[in-house]
Amino acid sequence: xxxxxxxxxKAPGFHIFLRFPLPRIGNFILAALMKQRGWEVEVIIEExxxxxxxxxKAADLIGISTITPTAGRAYVIADKTREMGxxxxxGGPHVTFLPxxxxxxxxxxxxxxxxxxxxxxxxALENGNDYSKVPNLSYKxxxxxxxxxxxxxxxxxxxxxxxxxxxxxxxxHFIAGQRIIPIQTSRGCPFDCxxxxxxxxxxxxxxxxxxxxxxxELRQYNKKNYxxxxxxxxxxxxxxxxxxxxxxxxxxxxxxxxSTQVRVxxxxxxxxxxxxxxxxxxxxxxxxxxxxxxxxxAMKKNQTVAEIANAIDVIQGNGIHIHGMFVYGFDEDSxxxxxxxxxxxxxxxxxxxxxxxxTPFPGSEFYKRMLSENRIVIKDWSFYDxxxxxxxxxxxxxxxxxxxxxxxHTKVYTILEMSKKLFNKNLVGLGLAYYARGINRMWxxxxxxxxxxxxxxxxxxxxxxxxxxxxxxxxxxxxxxx
Ligand code: B12
Ligand code: SF4
Numbered sequence: 001x002x003x004x005x006x007x008x009x010k011a012p013g014f015h016i017f018l019r020f021p022l023p024r025i026g027n028f029i030l031a032a033l034m035k036q037r038g039w040e041v042e043v044i045i046e047e048x049x050x051x052x053x054x055x056x057k058a059a060d061l062i063g064i065s066t067i068t069p070t071a072g073r074a075y076v077i078a079d080k081t082r083e084m085g086x087x088x089x090x091g092g093p094h095v096t097f098l099p100x101x102x103x104x105x106x107x108x109x110x111x112x113x114x115x116x117x118x119x120x121x122x123x124a125l126e127n128g129n130d131y132s133k134v135p136n137l138s139y140k141x142x143x144x145x146x147x148x149x150x151x152x153x154x155x156x157x158x159x160x161x162x163x164x165x166x167x168x169x170x171x172x173h174f175i176a177g178q179r180i181i182p183i184q185t186s187r188g189c190p191f192d193c194x195x196x197x198x199x200x201x202x203x204x205x206x207x208x209x210x211x212x213x214x215x216x217e218l219r220q221y222n223k224k225n226y227x228x229x230x231x232x233x234x235x236x237x238x239x240x241x242x243x244x245x246x247x248x249x250x251x252x253x254x255x256x257x258x259s260t261q262v263r264v265x266x267x268x269x270x271x272x273x274x275x276x277x278x279x280x281x282x283x284x285x286x287x288x289x290x291x292x293x294x295x296x297x298a299m300k301k302n303q304t305v306a307e308i309a310n311a312i313d314v315i316q317g318n319g320i321h322i323h324g325m326f327v328y329g330f331d332e333d334s335x336x337x338x339x340x341x342x343x344x345x346x347x348x349x350x351x352x353x354x355x356x357x358x359t360p361f362p363g364s365e366f367y368k369r370m371l372s373e374n375r376i377v378i379k380d381w382s383f384y385d386x387x388x389x390x391x392x393x394x395x396x397x398x399x400x401x402x403x404x405x406x407x408x409h410t411k412v413y414t415i416l417e418m419s420k421k422l423f424n425k426n427l428v429g430l431g432l433a434y435y436a437r438g439i440n441r442m443w444x445x446x447x448x449x450x451x452x453x454x455x456x457x458x459x460x461x462x463x464x465x466x467x468x469x470x471x472x473x474x475x476x477x478x479x480x481x482x
Pocket of ligand 2 (some may be wrong): 189233433
């Protein structure tokens with residue numbers, strides 16, 4: 001029996017998601033499809049399991065999934081795999097937008113959604129190697145790169161198998177004693193935020209699975225100590241379908257709690273928020289992004305500061321926790337924005353929050369703009385984790401934008417702020433604050449070389465040679481691994 005191994009490489013460095021080693025689910029869906037074809041499959045989540053290259057040697061095909069911060073590590077693994085003579089296919093958002101770069105390391109790149117493309121590619125590999133009809137594929141033919149057209153997005157998401165987590169040792173993702181199950185009920189987003197690559201990857205049309213199909217998947221996980229993380233980018237983008245799904249979940253009387261991502265506009269429908277709570281919603285992740293009205297307009301977020309404040313009232317008022325996500329670095333942002341954001345965040349008493357640095361992710365409009373304005377200063381992808389300044393901001397020096405991020409985490413996770421959480425009996429918030437405080441401190445400790453480099457940077461001379469420093473980190477990890 002032929003064997004395919006899928007790998008999700010480890011993210012480099014030290015970041016706020018360190019203790020939340022959740023996998024993306026594409027690999028698990030693709031693995032389920034390959035299993036249906038009769039292949040033996042395995043998924044390695046490097047964050048949870050070391051890569052055994054002896055095993056890789058015995059496989060027939062390797063699939064590597066990338067996002068931008070993991071791209072460097074993905075290329076190291078791909079090079080090593082190809083040295084052993086095993087063909088490598090890469091997929092995921094990073095290589096979707098930079099297939100030429102990836103083809104320096106992989107035999108094939110699958111752009112955008114991978115399900116149909118992978119099946120067609122394996123057909124081609126099994127039947128004579130004519131790749132010309134494989135949708136979404138980039139590959140080399142006689143030394144020249146060929147990009148086959150992207151076929152339209154999957155119209156019927158119900159045709160997909162459920163992600164098969166049993167094919168990985170990283171099957172058990174426990175956080176605070178609960179097993180986290182990732183489930184995606186929809187793809188795409190009708191909005192167009194300038195910093196986001198979701199629409200470039202999965203389209204602007206909001207596509208969703210049928211309620212029956214989702215409920216059937218959820219039934220497998222109707223157990224105590226299970227927690228569902230709906231990976232949707234915008235769970236309530238279609239309120240009618242959200243209502244139908246929530247009612248079905250309430251009728252099914254599930255034991256588990258769940259979290260998901262929503263936009264602030266969910267609060268315009270208070271009944272919907274109440275239904276979410278009744279259906280077991282524990283936490284929502286909300287991209288507030290900024291309390292600077294000019295930045296909100298510039299990033300095309302389509303939301304106002306008043307809507308943000310109202311959403312917090314409605315969501316928290318209905319007993320749902322909020323993880324608020326803020327970003328600094330838009331051209332309209334200054335120290336004033338940072339101070340106002342911190343003040344706002346303290347006032348509204350969110351359960352948890354993150355203040356990350358605007359990052360030009362390939363696939364986003366912001367990336368294209370930074371490239372065309374020649375403002376990208378660090379090209380090493382392992383810095384693209386939203387914890388590092390990689391472009392030249394307008395109203396900050398690089399160092400000050402970096403400091404803005406550290407300052408905000410320091411200010412919202414003080415002992416005083418933690419005592420407020422204790423006083424309000426928000427123990428979840430207290431635990432997360434303790435965690436975030438530790439991460440913020442550790443990050444500073446581990447990033448001394450980087451900070452020193454930033455400090456020595458003179459305005460107008462922000463061209464960087466960080467690459468060496470970071471690549472060294474990746475190589476050190478590699479040394480420890482292989
Ligand atoms: C869940 C999630 C997380 C989780 C887990 C992340 C992880 N393991 O990397 C958490 C919360 C920890 C997280 C954190 C971050 N995330 Co996140 N996250 C997501 C989210 C919402 C869902 C991922 C998912 O499962 N998607 C659904 C499956 C079906 O898609 P998929 O896995 O990509 O697979 C499909 C294709 O990509 C392709 N494919 C993928 N791999 C392969 C392999 C082969 C061989 C083939 C053929 C095809 C193929 O086919 C699959 C099926 O169609 C996505 C948004 C999104 N819609 O994808 C953002 C997303 C991946 N995150 C993103 C980012 C930027 C981050 C952060 C840097 C923080 C931030 N938001 O600023 C951190 C970094 C984390 C890290 N590891 O370093 C970006 C990545 C952008 C980019 N250009 O790389 C995304 C796309 C969101 C965005 N707004 O643009 N994230
Ligand atoms: S940031 Fe959220 S709302 Fe904006 S385009 Fe991306 S997924 Fe949609």
